[in-house]
Amino acid sequence: MSVAKSRWANDDPETEAIIAQRRREKEEKRRAKVEKQRQLEEASRVPAPTKSADTAQGVNGDVGPPKKRRRLSNDPDAPSAADEVLKSEEPKKQSSLLRFPVSEWGPCRHVDNFERLNHIEEGSYGWVSRAKDITTGEVVALKKLKIENSPDGFPVTGLREIQTLLEARHPNVVYLREVVMGNKMDDVYLVMDFLEHDLKTLLDEIREPFLPSEIKTLLLQVVGGLDFLHSQWIMHRDLKTSNLLVNNRGEVKIADFGMARYYGDPPPKLTQLVVTLWYRSPELLLGADKYGTEIDMWSVGCIFGELLTKEPLLQGKNEVDQVSKIFALTGPPNQQTWPGFRSLPNAKSLRLPPTSASPAGNPPLLPRSRFPYLTNAGLDLLSSLLALNPASRPTAQQCLAHPYFREDPRPKPKEMFPTFPSKAGMEKRRRHHTPEAPKRGQDAPELDFAGVFGGAPGGDSGEAGAGFTLRLG
């Protein structure tokens, strides 16, 4: 025996026999493997499963551990180096078959597997607390779904939230680890990765607004995550700064899918009661029941504005006030900038000033005075996101390609992003002054927008830059 005996070595012959037995088995395994390798070389192609395991590991780290398939091919001591050689020598003949990420299903665990640490937040669709996984010690966010004895069984919003989150595996979307149950049938909790901050709290905390380079880093990630969601036919329908989570590594993740749902082409008839008022797009406010991903892009515009000024951009007191705040910023719609807006249900009562000399451009540029430190490219992007006409807003993909993100200052590398003390991580409760997303099941209000422009043409105390008058209150 070539191996020197350590002083821990056991002289017990029985143990020796077991060790020898193991060694024999290992030797046999290795021989089998060499034989297999030889056959593979003869076949001159790499077996697809091995490749799939490699890709699954390499590229797809965030997909749950592929247990079943991988075990077949991914023996820990398999000569993977030899595989590499094979691959590089025979790049042409191999047929590389794509293997799907393998996932499984199993019953829900019990919430007692988590120890609750502190409360974070209470939203319209449930409360969130910070908790620790007792087995692994990992800190997670635990969100209890609100299930008030719904007459139709498990609420469809909760189902959609889980379904969309499970499907939306992306670095910029919060990671849903599992769903766990409490003692009662309708105690349901979502277990998600814990992030230290939400963007709303962070904006409230910091004294100065983010730097332009930091805004770009944040916005790029939001739009990147949203681009992925839209590519998966998922609309978020409640984007706002308090639903964007940020960790101390400068990463942003879209959270709270309580309003999210799949959409289709052609779009199905949907409820207009979505999106928190301040982030709600004009077509929703005017009662459109057919809408698309453009509503999310409007919210992105509001978030962009909020990042620039540290304050929510359009803080309407109610739907009517929200519409007047929007028109005060963008100028009123006309047939050129938004053809067909007149046919929206709530637009009937809308009385626009007779002479609406809207600024040039389609969509028109927002007043520069509101965003004095923004570059021209930035203002162009913001104006297009906040275009009244949904068709004029860029898609998430177009947004990512916008020159604003390529001009100086460049987006700050995530690693360089400043860190902040976490409110959620301590015994502090996040308090939001943002209104909540509309509740499901409410009736869409019939809105009377007759008062939006006060009906009176000519100026009394109109806001500068908007080219029309506004009666407040």
Added chain:
Amino acid sequence: MAHPMAGLKHLSNALATPDQLSNSSSSIDEVPSDLESSIRCAGAQLTQTAGVLLHLSQDIIAQAIVIFTRFWLGAEGGSLRIYSAKDVSAAALYLTAKISFQPTSPRSILNVYNLLLSPDASPLWFVNPRGPPKQPPAADTYILSEGGYQAARLVLLRIESVILRTLGFDTHVALPHTIALTYLQTLGVSKPAVSRRVLEHLNAALLSPQLLYVTHQPNALAVAAIYLATREEGVKLVDGEWWEVFDVDREELGFLVVGMRSTEGFMRKETEQWKDKAIPMVTDEVDAEIERRRMMDEGE
């Protein structure tokens, strides 16, 4: 931005583990495996028929059948001695429709199931072995009373929760149907008879005792259905191993083709075996059937 594997969830499914396939909760509860297969297959047919009567589109129905099939698998799955197949079928269909673009009400679901499970009025061979009634059946044999509805509604919603809990709330089901049509276009096959046959194979495979939908990814099911349909319709495809273009290897294709072909024989055997009596769709009937078989064995 998005890495290459991102978004594949849309086209793929969670698959049963070997452990889930070899141990079912029902087998632990001493339900004979052939009985389990019979009930599972009958439950799938029940779901299909109910979906048709409810005017639901086939993708919702197929998804419901896959959810129904998953529910019974594994030691931690549902047992046929605890949950009635008819209730799980109804709840799976209700749940799937709820998250689709075509939701349906508990009342519609329960009315349809009441008809389909009526021993006198049902058109289903495994509920009503005498065959669909020749004369219009008496209304009280299939109409749900208000009290009956209230009770059934509670069961429906409870079983919905049980399904969700058992499946860890994963309701995602990707189907091979549209994938197959895309592949057919890619292969340049435009004969309608082929497309129709492909869909027939895919829908028949939902009933397969080999549980093809929970053991294979949709792209493989699509390729196997195309392979069979083009052969049956005498349409020649490109030379070479075209299935590899769709990421299916010869071995998997071969297995699936055999599996899909065997469904017909299985169904023939089933209708023969159960031609005089109903397949038990509720727990009491399952218990009674097991007891009956035990007595038969002891009698011999």
